[in-house]
Amino acid sequence: MQVDLRFFDSLGSQPLGRLAELTMSELNGDPAVEIAGIASSQTAGAGALCYVEGPPKQASLVSSQAAACFVSRDGAGRLPKGVIALINARPRWAHGQAAQALFRLKEWTSCEGPEAALHETTRLAPGAVVCRGAVIGAGTVIGPNSVIGPGVQIGQHCRIGANVSIRNALIGNHVSVLSGGRIGESGFGVSDGPDGAEDVPQWGRVILQDHVLIGANSCVDRGALSDTVIGERTKIDNLCQIAHNVVLGRNVLMASFGGISGSVEVGDGTIMGGRVGIADHVVVGAGAKLAASAGIFRDIPAGEAWGGTPGRPLRQFLRETSWLQQQAMKGRSDKS
Amino acid sequence: MQVDLRFFDSLGSQPLGRLAELTMSELNGDPAVEIAGIASSQTAGAGALCYVEGPPKQASLVSSQAAACFVSRDGAGRLPKGVIALINARPRWAHGQAAQALFRLKEWTSCEGPEAALHETTRLAPGAVVCRGAVIGAGTVIGPNSVIGPGVQIGQHCRIGANVSIRNALIGNHVSVLSGGRIGESGFGVSDGPDGAEDVPQWGRVILQDHVLIGANSCVDRGALSDTVIGERTKIDNLCQIAHNVVLGRNVLMASFGGISGSVEVGDGTIMGGRVGIADHVVVGAGAKLAASAGIFRDIPAGEAWGGTPGRPLRQFLRETSWLQQQAMKGRSDKS
Amino acid sequence: MQVDLRFFDSLGSQPLGRLAELTMSELNGDPAVEIAGIASSQTAGAGALCYVEGPPKQASLVSSQAAACFVSRDGAGRLPKGVIALINARPRWAHGQAAQALFRLKEWTSCEGPEAALHETTRLAPGAVVCRGAVIGAGTVIGPNSVIGPGVQIGQHCRIGANVSIRNALIGNHVSVLSGGRIGESGFGVSDGPDGAEDVPQWGRVILQDHVLIGANSCVDRGALSDTVIGERTKIDNLCQIAHNVVLGRNVLMASFGGISGSVEVGDGTIMGGRVGIADHVVVGAGAKLAASAGIFRDIPAGEAWGGTPGRPLRQFLRETSWLQQQAMKGRSDKS
CATH class of the missing domain: 2.160.10.10 (Hexapeptide repeat proteins)
Incomplete structure (x- = not known):
């Protein structure tokens, strides 16, 4: 996975040493390695930072292309060769913290970048807000007081109602x-x-x-x-x-x-x-x-x-429902 | 049913021949008959176009006032006398297609027609959008960033909150x-x-x-x-x-x-x-x-x-629930 | 409970006689007693008006600090000493009616009072509406077409999305x-x-x-x-x-x-x-x-x-589910 820069700002790469420090992790590798990307453990491409949780054997399933991986102490030894371990008791939390040092969600108010590109036949109803970098195709209608977030791409002849938000x-x-x-x-x-x-x-x-x-x-x-x-x-x-x-x-x-x-x-x-x-x-x-x-x-x-x-x-469900009904009814008859 | 022209635009009538062509239907009747209205099969009034699906016998229940009816080949012979058959394997789909040749929903942006009529004591909060043709009564409050669609009628002393949409x-x-x-x-x-x-x-x-x-x-x-x-x-x-x-x-x-x-x-x-x-x-x-x-x-x-x-x-539900609980508990005791 | 005057307007106090008349209640006490507050039956503080419903004995649990209490005829005698009874067959309804004679919700459009107080680092997206009396802290972002009602207090570094309403x-x-x-x-x-x-x-x-x-x-x-x-x-x-x-x-x-x-x-x-x-x-x-x-x-x-x-x-739930499945299956086998 590549983080889509239409929706997120890159904050530049970070050395592993800095990310280990930031997340209070123990680093089993070169602190100078620069990290610029994030991914899930099984899809991580070259240079990406991932995490793995669960039983230690899960660590052996991490993509061998990953540059580094947050992992529990037990799992660290099972990472594929070449994947640097960042040992942390909370790998998922640590990955989230590190990722936020690399990328930042474009805010609803962050309108840097190119103006929205609207086709001449795109129609915006009153109160519709279209953030910068958005692209909207021919014949599409954006309803009143709807919001199209930064970088969103919308095709042709779409109907977006009122008070909708898309990001x-x-x-x-x-x-x-x-x-x-x-x-x-x-x-x-x-x-x-x-x-x-x-x-x-x-x-x-x-x-x-x-x-x-x-x-x-x-x-x-x-x-x-x-x-x-x-x-x-x-x-x-x-x-x-x-x-x-x-x-x-x-x-x-x-x-x-x-x-x-x-x-x-x-x-x-x-x-x-x-x-x-x-x-x-x-x-x-x-x-x-x-x-x-x-x-x-x-x-x-x-x-x-x-x-x-x-x-x-x-x-099966209907049979069970019906059987239960009969039995419970019979049970009642037996008593009375 | 009459399609309410406060909410839909009429596109004028269409000859049956054109509607048959548009929907790839086989027409068993006069192609020059003009159709101007749509309805459900059982409520169709004079001149209306309807459809019927399901077992062929359903066709016999179609209103005899209907001008024409989309129907499967099997059902066509059972339509009431005088109702023209439009034979199509997908009657519901065909009716939708034909109806869209007769009427069109007023878009959130389609503001032709008279201005909205507000009473002097109607209050619109900031960002409220009221489309043309809407009528709003005395003492009614429309909240911020809410949207009142074209032709909507709202009475007196209503409270419409924030970010509401009504059409x-x-x-x-x-x-x-x-x-x-x-x-x-x-x-x-x-x-x-x-x-x-x-x-x-x-x-x-x-x-x-x-x-x-x-x-x-x-x-x-x-x-x-x-x-x-x-x-x-x-x-x-x-x-x-x-x-x-x-x-x-x-x-x-x-x-x-x-x-x-x-x-x-x-x-x-x-x-x-x-x-x-x-x-x-x-x-x-x-x-x-x-x-x-x-x-x-x-x-x-x-x-x-x-x-x-x-x-x-x-x-009955409570009896079944209770009986099941007892039996399952007993079943467990028997085993242990 | 004190009704929070950031969100409601006080209409001033009312004498019990007036509230009894308004709600068609029978008053067992001094009609000149002024009521300025409302509360639930068990938390009512000095001078507050409450109500009690349910079996008559519930009335004995009403806070002895309450000034007066809507109550059914059966419960009236069980109110704590000093709590005036307003006898009504519909105590909850009557309390609501009386309360509305004392306080009124600030409307989405009622913007009397001080302007909203925004920190210099608060960011409002396009279309955001902030009503008067609202206070929003440093670093908080209010998304497009969102609405912050009168008197709402929001702290620092909050993220309010698009088309949100808060009151x-x-x-x-x-x-x-x-x-x-x-x-x-x-x-x-x-x-x-x-x-x-x-x-x-x-x-x-x-x-x-x-x-x-x-x-x-x-x-x-x-x-x-x-x-x-x-x-x-x-x-x-x-x-x-x-x-x-x-x-x-x-x-x-x-x-x-x-x-x-x-x-x-x-x-x-x-x-x-x-x-x-x-x-x-x-x-x-x-x-x-x-x-x-x-x-x-x-x-x-x-x-x-x-x-x-x-x-x-x-x-227990899983045991019952599993037992039912087995029995219903067995029941079927027995028959076949």
């Missing part, structure tokens, strides 16, 4: 965001820092492909160290939540109050009833059908219908 | 919409078009009767081919969702995260705990009590208390 | 409110008035302590007759609802769609998965863990893990 996002053509939609806000990441709960900075983007619909007051968070992606023609109802790093396929339909936790993948053509929740890192196969109110905590094969909480195959 | 709506007196409320956005309708999922245009309105309260960040969608109606003194908490065509009675109370799916009817005085969901087309009788977290998938008689997901009479 | 609130340092957050709106209180459902006015505040995070489109309602308090470093995800009078401790983590009903208390370090709901007046001990989708209807001891709806200890 850290790349948006295709014919996309609709209904009023109150929140695109590109910080994902919910919390680390256990030395002073208590600490916000983990989020460095990714949101990508909405062509013909996507985002309903009123729905939220699509930007990725942490990758992107959140909504595939072509996927349609999301009001008051839904799409967390960081989620990848939804094409033609996915999600009814109201759908909640997709971090790093979930959903295949093309999946249909979700209202109030479906999916736990983090779950993979849902293409064409799955998730019944209203389902709470999904495990992977679902393509094409299957699931329901209930915790989610199970829909037929 | 395609008729609002009575003494109505409150708390900050972030979204009134009149497009209902969630998706058809299966030739290129994949397609938004179904929504032609109805929202009607909020006197003394209604809509909580912060709650959404009330406009109807598809009818109106969404919230009855007098009905009170809706924060973060609720009311879908298209819903009709709520008077003095209905709905706690946070309530979700009412399309075309549901709820009788007067019904009380819903938090996070109650109701599936589409369900009818809830007057004075029902729905326990927190209930997921209702079938009609509920007046006055009954229901709970659980899928919803069942509350006593 | 009736005291906010510490290093607090983040993501875009679309709604702080200080009216809690959901409905009384049964003579004409039907009636909004109960809400007289309290919201207090967000240092380092709190409120996610996008989340809502924190102000208290009714006390304050809603979110403790230091507590982190709340998108689309959550915190109702009136709730007190959350420090370092509480709440994932998306969390819903905390009125007057709930949650201890330090409690962690809630997505879509957790807690019923009103429940007390959750410090360090509890509530599984995703849990619906909690009773108090939870410190440190325990609970899940399911209705909530029960997590191990």
Whole structure:
């Protein structure tokens, strides 16, 4: 991953020694090595700084291209050869601190850089605010009192409603965001820092492909160290939540109050009833059908219908529900 | 239904031949017949264009006043006499396409027509945007950075909070919409078009009767081919969702995260705990009590208390819950 | 409780006789007694007007410092000595009516009083509206088209996103409110008035302590007759609802769609998965863990893990789920 400089300012590179000092980490390598990039542990490219948490063996899965990695003392010895260890009891927190010494989110008020580029047929309603560096295509309408953040790219013939905010996002053509939609806000990441709960900075983007619909007051968070992606023609109802790093396929339909936790993948053509929740890192196969109110905590094969909480195959859920009803009724009869 | 020209522009009538061509439909009738109106299949008045989906026998229920109807090949022969068939494998999609050749939603930026009419005692906070054709009554306050769409009618002594958006709506007196409320956005309708999922245009309105309260960040969608109606003194908490065509009675109370799916009817005085969901087309009788977290998938008689997901009479739900707890505990004792 | 005059205007004191007349109550005491304050029944200080509902014996728990109390006929005789009874069949409704004769919420448009006080390093984005009497500290950024209501106090180095609204609130340092957050709106209180459902006015505040995070489109309602308090470093995800009078401790983590009903208390370090709901007046001990989708209807001891709806200890919930699955499967085998 490259931090997208349309959305973040680079603060320049930092020597590892400085980053170790800043994060109170023990450095097992050359303090003069300059770090200019950040990444997740498994996707880290040449020169990037990452972190790894969990059991020590996780450290062996870190990309061998990474320049350095925050890691617990137990895991340090298992890092791939050539990856410098920054030993810290709180690797995720330390990485967030170091990353903030390298990059800084462009504020809603930071309008340095080129003016927004609007096509002559772009229409801005009264009160719409477009920050510098934003690009908006032909025939797109930005509704009243909506806000397009610095560097945001919006394609052609999009409809952005009223009181919408969009930041850290790349948006295709014919996309609709209904009023109150929140695109590109910080994902919910919390680390256990030395002073208590600490916000983990989020460095990714949101990508909405062509013909996507985002309903009123729905939220699509930007990725942490990758992107959140909504595939072509996927349609999301009001008051839904799409967390960081989620990848939804094409033609996915999600009814109201759908909640997709971090790093979930959903295949093309999946249909979700209202109030479906999916736990983090779950993979849902293409064409799955998730019944209203389902709470999904495990992977679902393509094409299957699931329901209930915790989610199970829909037929099983209905059988259990029906069996329970009969038994409880019988139990009552036996007593009376 | 008449499409309300305060909220939509008429593009003039179209001959059936043109609409058949546009939607790639087979026309079983006079191509010169002019169509100027749209409707749902069962309420279509004279001259209106409708559609019907589902089993072929549904076609026999189409209003005999309809001028023409998009219908599957199987259903075409069952249309009432005099209703011209437009044969299409995707009737709902085709109707949406044809309707968009007849009418066009007034954009947030389309401010042609008369200036907004404000009473001398109407107060607009800083940043409030009122589009042309809107009418706002005496003593009503529009909060900062809120948006009142073209043609919206708001009565007297209403309180509209901050960052609210209202469109395609008729609002009575003494109505409150708390900050972030979204009134009149497009209902969630998706058809299966030739290129994949397609938004179904929504032609109805929202009607909020006197003394209604809509909580912060709650959404009330406009109807598809009818109106969404919230009855007098009905009170809706924060973060609720009311879908298209819903009709709520008077003095209905709905706690946070309530979700009412399309075309549901709820009788007067019904009380819903938090996070109650109701599936589409369900009818809830007057004075029902729905326990927190209930997921209702079938009609509920007046006055009954229901709970659980899928919803069942509350006593039955509690009995099942309690019986399951006892049995599972006993099962464990038997093993140990 | 003192009504905070930064957020409400005082209309002066009123004699009890006038308040009895206004609310159609029967007065058992001196009509000339002047009332200038309101409170809840158990916290009422000298001279305050309160109300009590429920079984008659509740009246005996009213603070003996209260000047007067709306009460049902049955409860009137049980009020502490010296507390004057205002007998009314609808005490809560009557109290709301009387309170509105004493105080009035400052409107979003009521900008009398001192100008907002901004530090020289406070930054307001385009379209941000700051009402009079607001105070905003050094280094704080207010995002585009956000609204800071009259009298609101915001500390240093806070980040307020786009299209946020804040009213009736005291906010510490290093607090983040993501875009679309709604702080200080009216809690959901409905009384049964003579004409039907009636909004109960809400007289309290919201207090967000240092380092709190409120996610996008989340809502924190102000208290009714006390304050809603979110403790230091507590982190709340998108689309959550915190109702009136709730007190959350420090370092509480709440994932998306969390819903905390009125007057709930949650201890330090409690962690809630997505879509957790807690019923009103429940007390959750410090360090509890509530599984995703849990619906909690009773108090939870410190440190325990609970899940399911209705909530029960997590191990019990999982045992029941697993037992049901086995039995229903066996039941099927027996038949086939």
